[in-house]
Amino acid sequence: xxxxxxxxxxxxxxxxxxxxxxxxxxxxxxxxxxxxxxxxxxxxxxxxxxxxxxxxxxxxxxxxxxxxxxxxxxxxxxxxxxxxxxxxxxxxxxxxxxxxxxxxxxxxxxxxxxxxxxxxxxxxxxxxxxxxxxxxxxxxxxxxxxxxxxxxxxxxxxxxxxxxxxxxxxxxxxxxxxxxxxxxxxxxxxxxxxxxxxxxxxxxxxxxxxxxxxxxxxxxxxxxxxxxxxxxxxxxxxxxxxxxxxxxxxxxxxxxxxxxxxxxxxxxxxxxxxxxxxxxxxxxxxxx
Amino acid sequence: xxxxxxxxxxxxxxxxxxxxxxxxxxxxxxxxxxxxxxxxxxxxxxxxxxxxxxxxxxxxxxxxxxxxxxxxxxxxxxxxxxxxxxxxxxxxxxxxxxxxxxxxxxxxxxxxxxxxxxxxxxxxxxxxxxxxxxxxxxxxxxxxxxxxxxxxxxxxxxxxxxxxxxxxxxxxxxxxxxxxxxxxxxxxxxxxxxxxxxxxxxxxxxxxxxxxxxxxxxxxxxxxxxxxxxxxxxxxxxxxxxxxxxxxxxxxxxxxxxxxxxxxxxxxxxxxxxxx
Amino acid sequence: xxxxxxxxxxxxxxxxxxxxxxxxxxxxxxxxxxxxxxxxxxxxxxxxxxxxxxxxxxxxxxxxxxxxxxxxxxxxxxxxxxxxxxxxxxxxxxxxxxxxxxxxxxxxxxxxxxxxxxxxxxxxxxxxxxxxxxxxxxxxxxxxxxxxxxxxxxxxxxxxxxxxxxxxxxxxxxxxxxxxxxxxxxxxxxxxxxxxxxxxxxxxxxxxxxxxxxxxxxxxxxxxxxxxxxxxxxxxxxxxxxxxxxxxxxxxxxxxxxxxxxxxxxxxxxxxxxxxxxxxxxxxxxxxxxxxxxxxxxxxxxxxxxxxxxxxxxxxxxxxxxxxxxxxxxxxxxx
Numbered sequence: 001x002x003x004x005x006x007x008x009x010x011x012x013x014x015x016x017x018x019x020x021x022x023x024x025x026x027x028x029x030x031x032x033x034x035x036x037x038x039x040x041x042x043x044x045x046x047x048x049x050x051x052x053x054x055x056x057x058x059x060x061x062x063x064x065x066x067x068x069x070x071x072x073x074x075x076x077x078x079x080x081x082x083x084x085x086x087x088x089x090x091x092x093x094x095x096x097x098x099x100x101x102x103x104x105x106x107x108x109x110x111x112x113x114x115x116x117x118x119x120x121x122x123x124x125x126x127x128x129x130x131x132x133x134x135x136x137x138x139x140x141x142x143x144x145x146x147x148x149x150x151x152x153x154x155x156x157x158x159x160x161x162x163x164x165x166x167x168x169x170x171x172x173x174x175x176x177x178x179x180x181x182x183x184x185x186x187x188x189x190x191x192x193x194x195x196x197x198x199x200x201x202x203x204x205x206x207x208x209x210x211x212x213x214x215x216x217x218x219x220x221x222x223x224x225x226x227x228x229x230x231x232x233x234x235x236x237x238x239x240x241x242x243x244x245x246x247x248x249x250x251x252x253x254x255x256x257x258x259x260x261x262x263x264x265x266x267x268x269x270x271x272x273x274x275x276x277x278x279x280x281x282x283x284x285x286x287x288x
Numbered sequence: 289x290x291x292x293x294x295x296x297x298x299x300x301x302x303x304x305x306x307x308x309x310x311x312x313x314x315x316x317x318x319x320x321x322x323x324x325x326x327x328x329x330x331x332x333x334x335x336x337x338x339x340x341x342x343x344x345x346x347x348x349x350x351x352x353x354x355x356x357x358x359x360x361x362x363x364x365x366x367x368x369x370x371x372x373x374x375x376x377x378x379x380x381x382x383x384x385x386x387x388x389x390x391x392x393x394x395x396x397x398x399x400x401x402x403x404x405x406x407x408x409x410x411x412x413x414x415x416x417x418x419x420x421x422x423x424x425x426x427x428x429x430x431x432x433x434x435x436x437x438x439x440x441x442x443x444x445x446x447x448x449x450x451x452x453x454x455x456x457x458x459x460x461x462x463x464x465x466x467x468x469x470x471x472x473x474x475x476x477x478x479x480x481x482x483x484x485x486x487x488x489x490x491x492x493x494x495x496x497x498x499x500x501x502x503x504x505x506x507x508x509x510x511x512x513x514x515x516x517x518x519x520x521x522x523x524x525x526x527x528x529x530x531x532x533x534x535x536x537x538x539x540x541x542x543x544x545x546x547x548x549x550x551x552x553x554x555x556x557x558x559x560x561x562x563x564x
Numbered sequence: 565x566x567x568x569x570x571x572x573x574x575x576x577x578x579x580x581x582x583x584x585x586x587x588x589x590x591x592x593x594x595x596x597x598x599x600x601x602x603x604x605x606x607x608x609x610x611x612x613x614x615x616x617x618x619x620x621x622x623x624x625x626x627x628x629x630x631x632x633x634x635x636x637x638x639x640x641x642x643x644x645x646x647x648x649x650x651x652x653x654x655x656x657x658x659x660x661x662x663x664x665x666x667x668x669x670x671x672x673x674x675x676x677x678x679x680x681x682x683x684x685x686x687x688x689x690x691x692x693x694x695x696x697x698x699x700x701x702x703x704x705x706x707x708x709x710x711x712x713x714x715x716x717x718x719x720x721x722x723x724x725x726x727x728x729x730x731x732x733x734x735x736x737x738x739x740x741x742x743x744x745x746x747x748x749x750x751x752x753x754x755x756x757x758x759x760x761x762x763x764x765x766x767x768x769x770x771x772x773x774x775x776x777x778x779x780x781x782x783x784x785x786x787x788x789x790x791x792x793x794x795x796x797x798x799x800x801x802x803x804x805x806x807x808x809x810x811x812x813x814x815x816x817x818x819x820x821x822x823x824x825x826x827x828x829x830x831x832x833x834x835x836x837x838x839x840x841x842x843x844x845x846x847x848x849x850x851x852x853x854x855x856x857x858x859x860x861x862x863x864x865x866x867x868x869x870x871x872x873x874x875x876x877x878x879x880x881x882x883x884x885x886x887x888x889x890x891x892x893x894x895x896x897x898x899x
Contacts (some may be wrong), residue, residue, distance in 0.1 A: 010814045011645045012707045013631050013813065013826070057690065059642065061634040063818050066840075069808050088840040090475045102641050223843070251844065252813045255677035258829070259810035260836050262855070263845065264783075265863035287845050287855075319701050323884040336868070345885070421757035453597060454629050455828065463884045477836050485628040485827050515726040515884035517800040519596040529730040537816070560862050 001054050015059055015104035016042035019096055023211055026165035030130060031095055032083040041050045047077045052141040053274040056107030057254050066090035067251040070108055071133035073140035083133040096191055100120055108272050109254040112137050113244060127222030128201050128231055132165050134246050135220045138207055146178060153180045153210050157201040158191030182208050189234040202232040212237040218244045243277035252254055263287045290340040291401050293394055299334045302364060308390050311364035312350050315345040341396040346509035348374040349465035352383050364390040369419055372412050373507040373542025374465040383468055386545045409545050420540045432524055453518040454491035460522055463515035466505045503529040504550035507542050566754055570730035573750040574606030581654050584746050590657040591616045611657045614700045617875060620662035620807035624685045632824040639641050647684060654690045654743055660714040660877035661694045661705050665806025667717030671868040672809055690743040693718040699762045702877030704890055707768055708781035710875050720744060723758030732758045767890050768897040777862040791892055793852035794885045799830035801879035807872045831855050857892055
């Protein structure tokens with residue numbers, strides 16, 4: 001095969017090179033990495049475009065790219081943090097990478113949480129298991145400008161105590177007077193010294209019964225949790241328009257070309273990943 | 289026409305008395321020389337059944353569709369002799385239970401279609417042995433004669449050239465009754481055994497891997513060859529592999545549902561000519 | 565005044581275009597397959613076929629294409645871009661359906677992020693389309709509101725004269741005019757009339773089908789399961805389609821160096837949408853076939869105001885189990 005290399009054309013599929021500057025194990029098989037841009041121009045572009053809710057394609061050359069959210073907030077854009085579970089080919093390669101190693105990042109892509117519209121409102125964050133990272137990006141984006149928002153409530157649950165991620169930050173939120181943190185683990189997942197709740201997220205949410213008045217809810221979690229949490233929110237009186245979530249789908253290009261992330265007519269990579277519950281309800285459920 | 293009418297009646301009877309829940313056959317296609325697979329569940333659907341010399345597709349692959357046989361009910365299926373061999377291999381590889389299959393056998397010479405007597409695979413064992421001893425005469429294709437005259441290097445170059453057209457649509461795999469793996473080796477990426485790209489090397493890898501996976505299992509029904517949208521003459525590779533297996537291991541695939549898969553069994557007197 | 569290009573001048577034209585630095589591409593009948601391929605002489609062109617087995621898409625979006633070469637060194641990763649080898653091309657004898665296919669995919673490859681692999685080739689290609697005077701049972705352009713002489717995606721439209729004598733030339737774009745200026749010495753002014761285009765019967769009522777597809781209630785219709793029961797889940801329809809554009813990105817090589825490629829991929833494959841967790845939003849073949857039809861006639865036009873089907877009929881022509889867009893939409897119009 002004869003192929004010529006040119007360097008002149010801009011290539012939308014070319015990733016930025018990132019250095020791993022820190023890594024941290026969150027839970028069994030779950031790791032957080034902090035990445036720094038190697039090329040200042042890539043970093044400038046990121047700083048210009050990144051808003052909370054956007055995602056990226058993280059990659060290791062030779063293995064490929066994998067899609068997950070940017071877990072760090074838009075208020076801290078000197079680096080990128082990502083949290084992933086080691087499960088496929090790319091995440092295994094990322095998990096094998098050490099501090100100082102180079103990986104790749106393509107993005108940030110997609111839409112964002114419109115947090116300016118949340119100004120002056122109460123915020124309710126609901127999250128399950130490994131889905132805390134996208135929520136955490138919004139949480140810190142708001143906590144870093146705390147004065148602009150009303151009451152902040154975080155409901156977070158995982159299967160077991162070991163599966164809770166960002167444990168050090170959970171401690172920090174627990175101690176803050178301006179954050180109301182409700183922690184829970186599924187029945188049977190508690191450890192002997194667990195001092196918080198035991199129960200599924202939707203049940204715990206209904207018990208905590210946050211008021212829907214002037215409140216925005218952001219939920220992220222496995223599909224089954226989202227399904228039942230939406231029912232609970234409805235019971236509590238939340239309007240679907242005030243409930244936000246992020247969708248996750250298999251992606252390759254991230255820029256609306258490769259055709260696999262569609263749910264109904266929606267290209268998740270371009271029109272998402274952030275949607276209101278009302279928008280999600282209009283999508284064909286069977287395709288989610 | 290008589291065969292077709294008879295079979296329509298038989299299918300209706302077996303559906304009505306609950307012997308089978310469905311029959312898989314053929315119906316008219318988008319042009320006069322095309323036939324489509326037909327799934328018969330009602331008497332009306334049975335009236336659409338067509339059986340003539342243009343019914344060529346080996347339908348046996350549909351039997352291993354997820355869930356079809358899991359309720360343990362019987363399914364009828366229209367098969368030519370090579371299709372019956374496919375059923376035997378699928379049974380030998382524990383993909384289906386032959387007791388659940390009701391065979392509507394047929395064969396054709398020229399435009400004439402005739403029914404084959406029997407309903408279960410064992411009813412056809414004499415016929416299959418006869419085919420093994422005296423394979424039906426087919427006219428030798430000029431391309432095959434050309435390939436047979438080639439030396440190893442020429443043959444390698446020929447196939448590399450043919451495979452270079454491959455677009456990796458996997459129609460050969462999907463059309464093949466023997467390619468029933470829920471996850472094909474090319475779809476596994478930890479490790480990436482076969483290159484997924486459709487360039488010369490990737491195409492060669494894929495087609496050679498498939499040929500090896502079919503050796504001792506292919507019944508030369510021709511499904512892959514007819515399905516290939518870029519007209520790679522896949523039948524010739526599989527014919528050659530089948531011949532190698534007969535010559536090397538005296539194994540004619542699909543004779544019975546209990547025949548041991550040749551490459552998954554060991555015999556002390558197996559030839560070892562392939563060990564370098 | 566119309567101009568004519570006579571067939572006996574085609575060799576001269578090809579030579580002239582080639583000496584002007586253009587690569588000349590057109591329908592070619594290979595030993596066992598026809599496709600659009602590079603030719604050296606006008607006589608290499610096979611302009612009589614209904615349409616080539618393979619579509620024009622692959623000259624703009626090849627089945628596999630290198631995007632990057634990576635080399636990993638200590639504390640450094642070097643990447644070099646591949647872009648298509650720059651070549652001014654003239655595609656002579658495209659069919660209107662194939663040319664339309666290119667125009668249909670332009671907005672997709674261009675929205676927000678511009679795919680240079682597509683657009684470099686688009687910008688470097690002149691499409692000379694020949695109106696159809698014959699069709700086969702599978703042609704369905706008219707059902708898609710296109711025609712045997714559609715000009716969508718075309719720079720120059722040629723209308724055949726009788727007895728294969730040549731074509732009336734209709735230059736539609738500047739790019740087309742420039743390419744034909746090169747061969748102007750071989751064009752003759754004329755008042756002849758061209759052959760009528762072929763009558764392609766309408767196979768279904770597109771508007772009725774689209775209305776049915778747009779009704780959310782029909783998403784879960786049992787129709788989808790019935791129509792796709794015999795689908796074997798190969799990708800021959802999507803890969804031969806002049807508008808199907810889905811792709812995969814794959815790395816080839818080792819930890820130290822290799823190539824990242826863009827490869828065709830298909831919504832017919834289960835793996836296409838499978839999450840790492842094992843969850844698959846489109847886990848059945850019927851869901852995948854529904855996606856293909858919905859995408860072409862509901863979602864894509866919703867985004868880009870054009871159906872993602874140009875009516876070439878290759879999907880039906882090549883399907884191993886005789887399925888295809890025609891049958892599905894015909895059945896939908898009966899519902």
